[in-house]
Amino acid sequence: MITSDGGRPGPSRLFLWVLKALYPREFWTANGCEILRFLQLQRRETRFQGWSGGILYHLEVGKDAFLVALRLRMTGEESAPRGSDPKPDPGGGAKPSMIDILAQDLRLAVRSLQRRAGFAVVVVGTLGLGIGATTAIFTVVNGVLLAPLPFEEPGKLVIIHETAPELGSVLAVSYPNYLDWQGEASSFESMFAFRRSEMNLTGKVDPIRLSALAVSASMFDVLGVLPFVGRGFLANEDLSGGPRAVVLSFGLWESQFGADPGLLGQNLTLDGLSYTVVGVMPESFSFPTPGQGFDLYVPIGCSEESWLEDRGSRMGVAVIGRLGQGVVIERARADLDALGARLEAAYPDSNTGLRALIRPLRGYVVRTVDGLLWAILFCVVFVLLIACTNVANLLLADAASRRREIGVMAALGASRGRIVRFLLTESVFLWLIGAGVGVGLAGAGTGMLTRWLTGEVPRIENVELSAPVLIFALGVTLATGVIFAVLPAVLAARSDPQNSIMEGGRTETGSHGQRIRRRLVVAEITLAQALLVVACLALQSLFLLTRVDLGFETENVLTLRVSLPQSRYPEAGDQSRFYLGLRDQAAAMPGVVSASIVGPLPLGNATWRNGYSVEGEEAPTAWQRQLTDVFAISADYHETMRIPLLRGRLFEDSDGRDSVRVAIVDAAFADRHWPDTDPIGKRIAWGPPGPDADWFRVVGVVGSVKHQVPGSETAVQMYFPFEHDDGTRFLAVRTEIPSERLVEPLRKAVLDLDPLQPISAVRTMDDYFTDTFSSNRIMGLLLGAFAGLAVLLASVGIYGVVSRSVTERTREVGVRMALGASRARVLGSVVRQGLAWTMMGLIWGSTLALMVAAFLEAELYGVKPLEPLGLVSASACLALISVLASYFPARKASKVEPMGALRAD
């Protein structure tokens, strides 16, 4: 037996058995042992190491064996030398093995296909495209949507936000509410809170800006993930005033500290404060969205910021819970709802109308792409079905045109079984090659998709050829093979041999074949119509998106992000002095038209939303019911972004910290509260109105802007001078020279102001704009590509079938014209029949399209699934194809001299 030496496996026994079955017996007897040794040594070559190397090895060895075995069997050159030597007697009349019979049929099939190379290429190409595209897309769907998350018992993990059910909006969690849930909700085994932030690392290395995740100490237990070295956080490190600890990501540990184990226990300066390194996470760890890991992890509770104790503050916190043993998500929901009601009674100011929103973590992670991916998978399955329909058509037509040949075979005494086997071998052979081409294409396609979708689709790095994918590919291949290769063979062999020879294929195919073909055409039109309509919707939506009026101009605006740590800018006014200095330097640079400060940045990932009240209006019962998007800006911001001023005035530098608090609102805000009066001079405040409310006086009204991913809920907008609040700010610069020339001067300006201050995210507004629509773009391009492929395949198929059935009616046309029918009348009747089939397909197809579009609804911008443009243009396109497909052959048929058609054999 095959033993593996050095602990490295040789080829598996199953694989060897396959090899042995492939080769002719004499060849294996003579060379088997040698080949085994060869294969064992070969397995150890460096390029066959690892998981992918194993696949490559089996593919290469398998291909080699298959080709050599086929040649040995087909040339009969089993042990004979090349040249003139006579063949030795093979085995002295031994019974031919199954594989010898198969080889004989294969030899026949190959010869027969060589004569019809064009036919073979079309069949193999069509099948290969269909199987390849479907498998590639399924690989992505499987990796992204179906594979479990890389945590312990991931099915029990849920993500919890808060929501105001009356508004339907999703809110971040207030930290005190989280603490209450954690203490009282019994359906959870454990839970932890997390919040994304950023920290400046200084001291040991050049100042850099790092992405950080603030987490509860319980994260490690909840996820079931332990640090690679060191430990997780202790409970006392997660408390305000506790020792400051930090856990690094593997990537940061490696890139910045050379994976030095001695780093444990040392101190790092983050945002100006000293943190002790207590651990390093494993390389594979990434949370919450796999593939988008954070540089470092700090305890969420250790900061001294006020939101930790303010129930009304929602600073981007979300909570992950692990459901207890045997607890279903509904029970957890009821549990937190009951708790929510108690909290509402206890803290009416902050908790009125609020409930927890629980969703399974996996669904949440992929929520942005699941509808999209399923829709694309649907569409690619349509392409596969169209491809298979085409192949079936081709095989049917091919079988029909060979009826005489088959009839002769039958007449010469070949049994029906023998004929079916011959036809079957041929189609199975074609289908196997097609499947091989398909798997190759799938491999290449998956690689391309993965590279292309990196950064756009969560969990894309999880996409790989895995067992479910292989099973899927095998299933698809088998299904297509059985339905579309076996069926035509059986149908073709069913014909009556005598008729076939006598009639010489002169008449139409029997009504049976006709009916099958009609169904195939209807099916093809249905699928093509569905795909075309969906692709039209996607492309229409993409088109609308790229020219959506944002309310501001993204061209020629360069932005960069600066976050000043509280610890180095402790005094009120320190931060604004820095930002104003930076703005003034930027504004003075040559090529700069206008420079200003803003936070958060429109189209950036963050938004700032606040409840508010208006002076003189009754206070809303729950402040969450009235939300506004908030932007902290400097003077000139509206000019930099080219947002039009509608009433009043814009901010000036004198509106800063020491003067009366002023605000600018957008047109929607003004329309909501002061539809009939002048908004200038009215007062608004954040939070509930009251004696201690801090009022802003409205001084201007500007145009509304679209500053978020299209489709997300919008709120009214207000602006206030940024000097009143500290936080992450962006410098936005409108330029009249190419913006990349300003990147270095701006970097230098920041370092001049503060040598310890890193800057990050130097990007143009156009970059942000493009990012915002990337998933729509991917959808549009993929669907467009598939629709194009589908229409191409379908037109070929429709044309082939329709024109063939018309050609077969040449005799009928001749008879009718001999009987005095006019040419126009005959033409009309043929084309009408084609159209009738088409109409049926179009109706089915449109219905199907609506069903698929329902999956896509969230991704469609500005178009309804029932958009007439797509339906009409897709229908017109397919109708035209089928009319042309019946018109040209019909005209040719009608030109035939009637007697000629009758006499024609």
Next chain:
Amino acid sequence: MPEFQPERFIPLTPVTFHILLSLHRGVKHGYGIKREVEERTGGILRLGAGTLYAAIQRLNHSGLVAETAGRETPGEATNRWRFYELTSLGRTVLLAELERLETDLDLAYAAGLSTSRRNSS
């Protein structure tokens, strides 16, 4: 043993040519042949087990190569390889092929066709 007619075997296929070439300087076993061919061609020609042994079998039958060590017998240690050497017929065929290639090359150069590699040397 077939007649001594080297021209019957040429032109050689690339696989045959390289197998003969790798045996030209000594006795080798199957995997050794594969390794040498792969190294010499820089990985362009990678012989699979089936291709190699089918070719060797053919060459053996035609008398271009011969086995040198005894065949293994049942029960013997499995790591005893079969070794092959070039026969004098094989050497003649290899030289004849070389001559053919050289003639063709000369004809090509005489016709004014050459690659940049040759011009630079």
